[in-house]
Amino acid sequence: MFPLRITGLRFQPNGRAVLDGLDLEVSGEGISVVLGPNGTGKTLLLRLLAGLLPADGGTIRWGEAASPSERLAMVFQQPMLLRMSVFTNVEFALRPQALTSAERHRRTNEVLERVGLAHRTGDCARLLSGGERQRLALARAWAMRPRLLLLDEPTASLDPSATEAVERIIREIRTEGAKVLMTTHNLGQATRLADDIIFLANGRVQEHESAQRFFARPQSPAARAFLQGELPWRIAFDH
Amino acid sequence: MAHRFRSLVTLLSLLAGVAFAQETLTVASTTSTEQSGLFGWILPKFEQATGIKAHVVAVGTGQALEIGRRGDADVLLVHDRVAEDKFVAEGYGSYRLDVMYNDFVVIGPKADPAKVRAAGNTVEALKSIAANQQTFISRGDKSGTNAAELRLWKQAGIDPKTLAGYKEAGSGMGPTLNMAASLNAYTLSDRATWGAFKNRGELDIVLAGDPILFNPYGVIPVNPQRHPHVKKAAAERFAQWLTSPAGQEAIAAFRADNQPVFFPNAKK
Amino acid sequence: MSQTLLDALALLGSFDHRLLEIVGLSLRVSLSALTIGTLLGLPLGAWLAVARFPGRGGLIVLLNALMGLPSVVVGVLVYLLLSRSGPLGSYGLLFSPAAMIVAQSLLVVPLIAAVSRQIVEDAWKDYAPEFSLIGIGRMQAVVLLLTDCRFSLTVATLAGLGRAMSEVGAVMIVGGNIDGYTRVMTTAIALETSKGDLALSIALGLVLMSLILGLNVAAYSVRCWASRRYG
Structure with missing residues (x-):
């Protein structure tokens, strides 16, 4: 299912192009972080890849196929938690898979252990703190054993220690062999996690570099301006 | 499917707590017999004598006859002689027996603006109500009382629908009396319902005792040849008991508002 | 009026x-009808919330209209x-409590289905993307959403209870x-009113209202406790 090749991807609700002929190639290893100013379509890109929205043009190729041949999972910025126990919030996501109930329970307990929620399995998910909710959402995605994990702003509005816990889990998921494609606004997080950076502006990929090179010598003027904090927010809406 | 439906019916019956132990009988009768309290008085005696529990559905005579026609009651106790005879003639009822009578009374404002008290008889009273342009509330529900009232207007030679003060309540005797009380209007009622009625306001009996107001009740077992499921034996026992000396004495002993309102008249 | 009320209290x-x-x-009768109505109405409402088929809009409008079914x-x-x-007719159910349960169930099912359809559909809008990625099917979604919305759905059930307990026509x-x-x-109240015994009608009405109020208080307390417990 890799490399993932995107060519000429367009998305233009009500005629206004948010993604305007985006080209991108993503390998099957490591953590790719999508950076870019607000409104450039970072979240949109993830949703289009997840198949939650139809594109208005362009193609997405998964290796040689038109659709992903292996499982993908996504964690949303505001993760959806059922008014049920922490345990059930992971376990229900395994029900569509052909697993025995014992195997579902084993996997659920295992991931909850690994995200540090083993002591809260019986509690109601809606009563968790922000950091715990995010870890629970990651546990659910992790339990599904995806080949590709899409993360939309996984640590937005979390405090530093909760952010650190989430980053540790993301690294562990990568180590287990899943490809991670995530968005963030936290440049520090990008430097800590990213193997490569995809910089998005004006509806296109302006730069796709290894993290080291991107932060050391950004090539495009837009990326340079973004890193210096000079890029106006409205750039995505410019004509 | 049929099997499943039967289980559903059984479940419903369990939910509803239907008692299968005691023999029951469905009686379709009139609001006058129920609301006056007559059934509350005689049915325990009937149950004691026969062990049969009678379920009374109290509606207008017209609807009671319709319930019988559809086979939804086992026996009828109603008061509209013309319609009753037709019911039996058409084969819906096995036979009809005289049970009792009560009488209709003309109810009106105590002040009696139409001077009904002075009219002497009912036909003259209706003429006087029409001439004085007083309000008259009709049942308007095809009940026995309604049928009797319409016959009286006919005898008076008046089409009541042309009168400005003529209003059809379209409901039972009680609601009609409630309406008459609030409008201070005239109406025709059976004596039994009036006797048990509490919300009288300024109303009183303004005319009674006219032979034309005689109101006979008959009992009719529903014909099992038409509706094989009817409880033939229980229905016949009900009819026999009502017309027996025991039933007739019970009817005679009934009081509403300390007055006898039903008078037994079964043929010996 | 005040005299009638005093008589009623006495x-x-x-x-x-x-x-x-x-x-x-x-x-x-009413609780049986409510049980049947809930068992049929909730799944029907939830299914209608997640299903997509031609004529669905018309069916929803029809269901909403049936809430006002006389x-x-x-x-x-x-x-x-x-x-x-x-x-x-061969079952001989007319003029029995079972017939009353059937009639009230028919009144309550569309009401519960219509209210629960709205509640579940609102929740479904939030959950749909994640459910589709996870691969949750329609029937699994119905079960999950009904469980997830169980506290809000008490409103649908309470509406059904109110309708069943208060109706007199059927x-x-x-x-x-x-x-x-x-x-x-309700039929006793109608009877006493037609007998002109307004005090007794009001007394019975007070009993009925306290009964409905009591059941609502109980349901509300359970709901408050549950939302503190489950968020």
């Missing part, structure tokens, strides 16, 4: 076992159905208001 003190019988039958119309329909001369026609057998609170 009567309440002197109520006997016959009143308890009427109250008991009201509860038995109880007397249901009464006549069930009467014709259960009458000895009707298609289901039970009067299919039950026949038979003394000691199918007489419930």
